Amino acid sequence: MFDAIALFVSIVEAGSLGAAAERLGLPAATVTRRLQTLEQELGCRLLHRSARRLQPTAEGLQYYEQCRPLVHALTQATQSLDANLRRVAxxxxxxxxxxxxxxxxxxxxxxxxxxxxxxxxxxxxxxxxxxxxxxxxxxxxxxxxxxxxxxxxxxxxxxxVHLVASPAYLARRGTPMHARDLAGHDAIVTAPLLAWPLRDPASGADTTLRPQARLRVDEMRLAVAAAEAGLGILLCPNTLARDAIARGTLTTVLEGWTPQRxxxxxxxxxxxxxxxxxxxxxxxxxxxxxxxxxxxxxxxxx
The missing domain is CATH 3.40.190.10 (Periplasmic binding protein-like II)
Known part of the structure; x- marks a missing residue:
């Protein structure tokens, strides 16, 4: 309904159906049809139309004067909202x-x-x-x-993600060569990495371990610090282990068993x-x- 009312206001302000159609980028036939539909819904003629001129009827002029400020205000509000939605602010x-x-x-x-x-x-x-x-x-x-x-x-x-441990821990407890070897090691477990999905590089078989934690935390940087201190083996995102690996305070364990990214x-x-x-x-x-x-x-x- 609003589109039809806005169209009527545009027709009156443009002074002709053709000018309104050009302003709105619509075919003239479409503008005429929509105006006729609006008049049918209202039950009255809004415009006197002739080959040379277009003039509002008394009902049309009253309707225009009532609708024009509402249409302009809503159009302005829509344009303002659209500008705000498009603005990176x-x-x-x-x-x-x-x-x-x-x-x-x-x-x-x-x-x-x-x-x-x-x-x-x-x-x-x-x-x-x-x-x-x-x-x-x-x-x-x-x-x-x-x-x-x-x-x-x-x-x-x-x-x-990597399995990592400190060189000192591995020197003390030994370096695991297979997923089953992890059962004999201390584990540092973090949320949400409570399960350790591993894949045997030789057979392709998947293994999911749920290690018994010597230390369980929900803050990964604390877990990394604990691993650097030699408290156990940790499953850790590469992004949080890479600096420690570069420093040499952590090293990767079971490199070929790396879980899926x-x-x-x-x-x-x-x-x-x-x-x-x-x-x-x-x-x-x-x-x-x-x-x-x-x-x-x-x-x-x-």
Whole structure:
């Protein structure tokens, strides 16, 4: 109904059906048909039409004067909202895992804020999977398969994991050569990596271990520090172990048994419109992740 009313207002202001059609980018026949439909719905003629001139009827003039300010106000509000939605400005709230957000992605947040000075960013960090829809957040960063049909997801990259231990621990306890050897070792277990999926490089057989933890934590950097201190073997994301491996305080264990890489996603609710500022952040995160060899993957399609 609003489209028909706005069309009528445009016709009156343009002064003719042809001028209105040109202004709106519509065929003249379409404008005529829509005007006739509006008149039928209202039960009165709105315009006197002739070959030379177009003039509102008394009812049409009254209707125009009542509708014109409403149409203009709503059009202005729509244009303003559209401009705001297209503008990379405003507040963004993101849910993300603690270790990922405050580790490998640290520079992504600062780089995004530097590039977009009109954006403010709120990071709510937890290693537990938070309720994105119920929380009202704009975006979440998740690792692993996402099965929630209420969420839209975009692949950002992949995270590999290693079994690692300190050289001192391995010198003291021995270096495992097979997954079954892990049963005789101390384990440092983290959430959500409570199970250790391994694949025998010789046979291709998959093994999933649920080690008894000597230390169990939900903060990966503490787990890495414990492994460096020689407390046991740890299954750890490459991104958090690489500095310690480079320093020589950790070394990889059972290198050929490396589990499959885990996919990193940006996810948002299908029930929410994705404004320009959030889309810009998703694109920035994807570009950042793809620039990191430890996170990049061959394809990152939506």
């Amino acid at each position: 405003g507040h963004i709230r993101v849910l993300a895992p603690v270790n990922l957000a405050s580790g490998p992605l640290t520079a992504a947040w600062t780089g995004f804020l530097d590039a977009h000075p009109e954006v403010s960013l709120e990071l709510q960090l937890s290693n537990a999977v938070q309720d994105l829809v119920g929380s009202g957040a704009d975006l979440a960063i998740r690792v692993g398969a996402q099965d929630d049909s209420l969420l839209t997801q975009k692949r950002l990259g992949e995270i590999g 885990r996919t990193l996603f940006a996810v948002w609710s299908q029930q929410r419109y994705l404004p320009a500022r959030v889309r810009a952040l998703v694109d920035h995160l994807q570009a950042f992740v793809q620039s990191d060899p430890q996170l990049a993957m061959a394809s990152a399609s939506a």
